[in-house]
Amino acid sequence: xxxxxxxxxxxxxxxxxxxxxxxxxxxxxxxxxxxxxxxxxxxxxxxxxxxxxxxxxxxxxxxxxxxxxxxxxxxxxxxxxxxxxxxxxxxxxxxxxxxxxxxxxxxxxxxxxxxxxxxxxxxxxxxxxxxxxxxxxxxxxxxxxxxxxxxxxxxxxxxxxxxxxxxxxxxxxxxxxxxxxxxxxxxxxxxxxxxxxxxxxxxxxxxxxxxxxxxxxxxxxxxxxxxxxxxxxxxxxxxxxxxxxxxxxxxxxxxxxxxxxxxxxxxxxxxxxxxxxxxxxxxxxxxxxxxxxxxxxxxxxxxxxxxxxxxxxxxxxxxxxxxxxxxxxxxxxxxxxxxxxxxxxxxxxxxxxxxxxxxxxxxxxxxxxxxxxxxxxxxxxxxxxxxxxxxxxxxxxxxxxxxxxxxxxxxxxxxxxxxxxxxxxxxxxxxxxxxxxxxxxxxxxxxxxxxxxxxxxx
Amino acid sequence: xxxxxxxxxxxxxxxxxxxxxxxxxxxxxxxxxxxxxxxxxxxxxxxxxxxxxxxxxxxxxxxxxxxxxxxxxxxxxxxxxxxxxxxxxxxxxxxxxxxxxxxxxxxxxxxxxxxxxxxxxxxxxxxxxxxxxxxxxxxxxxxxxxxxxxxxxxxxxxxxxxxxxxxxxxxxxxxxxxxxxxxxxxxxxxxxxxxxxxxxxxxxxxxxxxxxxxxxxxxxxxxxxxxxxxxxxxxxxxxxxxxxxxxxxxxxxxxxxxxxxxxxxxxxxxxxxxxxxxxxxxxxxxxxxxxxxxxxxxxxxxxxxxxxxxxxxxxxxxxxxxxxxxxxxxxxxxxxxxxxxxxxxxxxxxxxxxxxxxxxxxxxxxxxxxxxxxxxxxxxxxxxxxxxxxxxxxxxxxxxxxxxxxxxxxxxxxxxxxxxxxxxxxxxxxxxxxxxxxxxxxxxxxxxxxxxxxxxxx
Numbered sequence: 001x002x003x004x005x006x007x008x009x010x011x012x013x014x015x016x017x018x019x020x021x022x023x024x025x026x027x028x029x030x031x032x033x034x035x036x037x038x039x040x041x042x043x044x045x046x047x048x049x050x051x052x053x054x055x056x057x058x059x060x061x062x063x064x065x066x067x068x069x070x071x072x073x074x075x076x077x078x079x080x081x082x083x084x085x086x087x088x089x090x091x092x093x094x095x096x097x098x099x100x101x102x103x104x105x106x107x108x109x110x111x112x113x114x115x116x117x118x119x120x121x122x123x124x125x126x127x128x129x130x131x132x133x134x135x136x137x138x139x140x141x142x143x144x145x146x147x148x149x150x151x152x153x154x155x156x157x158x159x160x161x162x163x164x165x166x167x168x169x170x171x172x173x174x175x176x177x178x179x180x181x182x183x184x185x186x187x188x189x190x191x192x193x194x195x196x197x198x199x200x201x202x203x204x205x206x207x208x209x210x211x212x213x214x215x216x217x218x219x220x221x222x223x224x225x226x227x228x229x230x231x232x233x234x235x236x237x238x239x240x241x242x243x244x245x246x247x248x249x250x251x252x253x254x255x256x257x258x259x260x261x262x263x264x265x266x267x268x269x270x271x272x273x274x275x276x277x278x279x280x281x282x283x284x285x286x287x288x289x290x291x292x293x294x295x296x297x298x299x300x301x302x303x304x305x306x307x308x309x310x311x312x313x314x315x316x317x318x319x320x321x322x323x324x325x326x327x328x329x330x331x332x333x334x335x336x337x338x339x340x341x342x343x344x345x346x347x348x349x350x351x352x353x354x355x356x357x358x359x360x361x362x363x364x365x366x367x368x369x370x371x372x373x374x375x376x377x378x379x380x381x382x383x384x385x386x387x388x389x390x391x392x393x394x395x396x397x398x399x400x401x402x403x404x405x406x407x408x409x410x411x412x413x414x415x416x417x418x419x420x421x422x423x424x425x426x427x428x429x430x431x432x433x434x435x436x437x438x439x440x441x442x443x444x445x446x447x448x449x450x451x452x453x454x455x456x457x458x
Numbered sequence: 459x460x461x462x463x464x465x466x467x468x469x470x471x472x473x474x475x476x477x478x479x480x481x482x483x484x485x486x487x488x489x490x491x492x493x494x495x496x497x498x499x500x501x502x503x504x505x506x507x508x509x510x511x512x513x514x515x516x517x518x519x520x521x522x523x524x525x526x527x528x529x530x531x532x533x534x535x536x537x538x539x540x541x542x543x544x545x546x547x548x549x550x551x552x553x554x555x556x557x558x559x560x561x562x563x564x565x566x567x568x569x570x571x572x573x574x575x576x577x578x579x580x581x582x583x584x585x586x587x588x589x590x591x592x593x594x595x596x597x598x599x600x601x602x603x604x605x606x607x608x609x610x611x612x613x614x615x616x617x618x619x620x621x622x623x624x625x626x627x628x629x630x631x632x633x634x635x636x637x638x639x640x641x642x643x644x645x646x647x648x649x650x651x652x653x654x655x656x657x658x659x660x661x662x663x664x665x666x667x668x669x670x671x672x673x674x675x676x677x678x679x680x681x682x683x684x685x686x687x688x689x690x691x692x693x694x695x696x697x698x699x700x701x702x703x704x705x706x707x708x709x710x711x712x713x714x715x716x717x718x719x720x721x722x723x724x725x726x727x728x729x730x731x732x733x734x735x736x737x738x739x740x741x742x743x744x745x746x747x748x749x750x751x752x753x754x755x756x757x758x759x760x761x762x763x764x765x766x767x768x769x770x771x772x773x774x775x776x777x778x779x780x781x782x783x784x785x786x787x788x789x790x791x792x793x794x795x796x797x798x799x800x801x802x803x804x805x806x807x808x809x810x811x812x813x814x815x816x817x818x819x820x821x822x823x824x825x826x827x828x829x830x831x832x833x834x835x836x837x838x839x840x841x842x843x844x845x846x847x848x849x850x851x852x853x854x855x856x857x858x859x860x861x862x863x864x865x866x867x868x869x870x871x872x873x874x875x876x877x878x879x880x881x882x883x884x885x886x887x888x889x890x891x892x893x894x895x896x897x898x899x900x901x902x903x904x905x906x907x908x909x910x911x912x913x914x915x916x
Contacts, residue, residue: 194671198769206731212782213652213851215756217736217749222757223691230688233681235806273664278675291675298673299680300772305759306780311656311815313782313854314758322764324670324771348693357769393671396771 064149087114176412333359522607545572634870791817
């Protein structure tokens with residue numbers, strides 16, 4: 001780290017400048033789902049990337065463009081930053097203590113819609129590159145910025161940028177969009193995302209709700225749905241769809257080691273949630289392994305008939321359930337749907353229809369990958385504690401489409417903390433986390449450049 | 459029938475008067491759940507009963523009073539009318555074609571909230587007694603009017619009237635509140651009501667909705683509820699609660715005969731509901747027997763988690779289901795709850811709580827009972843077709859508390875028809891049905907008075 005002392009000092013001396021950059025970024029609304037401020041925000045990001053002497057393209061995707069910036073030299077390695085310049089809507093605005101696009105600082109925290117997700121990270125990376133250039137003149141690796149304009153819109157169109165700028169995925173690895181610091185000050189690092197299949201199952205009865213006395217002779221779709229659901233998963237929590245687990249791998253030895261080191265504050269978590277135990281009474285490594293490496297089948301919502309206060313004697317005409325399957329690598333949402341259809345038919349539920357809402361494959365970066373190793377090792381040194389590593393974390397994002405499917409490693413960490421209130425009122429980050437984040441990006445970039453130059457990072 | 463020719467003529471000559479009485483009754487709002495117009499309506503009913511020279515009491519119940527009128531002479535038999543003077547709220551008012559308390563007549567129909575349920579019947583009975591008195595001077599039986607003020611409020615307090623006026627239940631039988639004519643012109647007669655146990659089952663998870671990624675390690679109450687429900691009833695529709703069927707009797711031979719004669723327009727019903735078959739592919743007598751004589755276990759509503767459009771990846775914190783059990787005679791709602799609790803505990807669902815919403819025992823009058831026999835026989839003669847007889851019909855009402863528990867027979871029929879829109883906008887009856895209904899009440903009263911006077915009614 002001695003090597004970066006000058007750089008850290010430079011960052012400390014210029015902290016106000018970098019904070020003001022972030023404030024400028026946060027004051028520009030950029031709500032992708034509302035088509036609000038997108039062009040302005042893309043132009044602003046372009047302007048900042050130009051400050052870094054990047055070659056910048058506004059790459060069309062079919063919806064909101066990707067801002068793609070590259071700073072190429074003759075360096076051996078290329079490191080990419082995947083971030084997004086769009087934000088969630090600020091509703092409900094009345095629950096904010098400060099204006100959502102005011103970027104006000106109170107008690108060492110900057111409050112703004114999008115500051116944690118994802119502008120704080122975007123600007124920390126811009127600032128890191130800037131500072132590195134100011135202090136050392138030249139970057140130690142080639143750098144690419146892949147700045148998505150519609151992550152909060154599902155990144156449905158984002159991958160079309162690859163067709164319009166094919167070199168955008170010529171990279172040795174991504175530092176992915178975001179992350180947070182744990183309450184005890186460790187950095188949380190995500191090496192992947194579970195995939196997802198989100199569906200709705202529907203059962204249909206008569207063409208109208210009926211008086212419940214008719215239930216003696218007319219089929220009840222709510223019962224049909226209950227019985228069908230019961231065939232999907234039993235109280236042992238094992239999904240009963242034939243073939244569902246065929247592509248599910250055991251974690252590797254390295255992943256198991258990481259899992260063992262990953263803190264999961266069981267007692268605190270149970271107390272906060274007012275629960276007596278975790279699912280199936282699991283604890284310790286078994287609990288963590290299930291959390292990180294096992295696919296799920298979750299009823300996210302179910303509804304049929306009368307749901308108000310008191311009683312209404314109704315025989316419902318339809319019943320619906322929303323289910324998300326969290327998938328692990330190699331499980332394919334489209335294949336799962338086919339297996340599910342077969343399963344329902346086999347159990348006599350041909351009448352129950354499946355409606356796909358979304359599907360995304362999982363993405364997972366090998367913790368032995370050089371970029372992952374650098375991030376993990378440097379996080380421990382920099383933050384003074386072993387990082388909390390998620391081999392596959394919750395959350396969504398285009399990690400499969402932009403990284404995993406091309407075997408590009410992606411390592412995600414960032415400048416948030418446990419109370420960053422992502423997607424919620426009073427979204428905020430701590431200023432000190434932001435400044436540390438700038439330094440840490442410099443550190444990772446620097447150390448990564450040394451890999452395979454005869455300098456061990458193991 | 460010859461004997462009543464004068465009476466029928468009198469009724470025809472005074473039809474306008476009786477219609478205007480009904481209109482006056484319908485123009486007085488009397489919405490029990492809104493405590494609206496109750497005293498005024500009770501006073502009006504008292505006034506009409508006084509016109510019949512009845513001795514009238516306004517009997518307190520703890521909520522809305524019963525109007526109790528008796529016209530006693532030295533007659534051997536006593537016949538009671540159970541009716542109610544309260545009505546449902548008129549919402550949604552914008553869907554009415556005519557003012558809900560206007561009692562306007564259009565195309566031979568009188569439109570008003572409560573006209574079918576239950577003022578049309580109350581005034582038909584008042585008119586019948588009046589006409590009989592005018593033509594013959596003396597009634598052939600003692601008559602009692604038991605006019606409930608809160609049937610639409612669940613008749614929770616009604617039976618307290620018995621404590622305050624114990625002779626109110628000294629009667630040989632009730633003509634119960636209401637009924638309708640079938641589309642082919644037969645009178646529908648109900649000899650009983652199924653009972654009901656309405657409950658809510660609740661499963662509780664963490665104290666807040668969570669991101670669905672946590673479903674890998676945190677119990678999902680929606681799954682708990684699905685699994686518990688699945689133990690209650692399987693696809694064979696048999697309720698699996700131990701002891702549930704212990705008190706369920708087979709229908710008697712007479713009931714089976716009646717069932718065979720009861721029309722159930724299967725094809726038409728399926729077509730209207732856009733269904734291919736009835737439950738379990740039943741038809742004919744089996745279908746009717748299940749409809750009338752079997753208890754049910756019906757999911758009336760189920761809800762948990764996210765129920766809006768599209769997807770939300772949520773692990774719900776609670777799940778609820780509303781269930782109605784339609785019960786047959788001798789099944790006791792309070793006993794069923796105990797059996798249900800045992801059942802859930804036995805299957806490992808101690809965590810699922812039961813919340814009773816309401817419980818009513820079934821009531822059933824023997825079709826061989828003299829009053830039932832008279833009504834059935836005279837209906838065929840008067841309406842020219844065998845009546846449609848329900849041994850136990852859907853619907854609710856205090857028939858157990860006021861009649862069955864004292865072994866008082868109760869026979870229900872009335873002046874509605876298939877499009878009377880009870881509890882809905884544009885509630886109406888046909889004027890001719892009302893006039894016929896007045897005559898038919900006279901007929902039943904008259905014929906009933908002759909039973910056991912050596913004149914066979916069998």
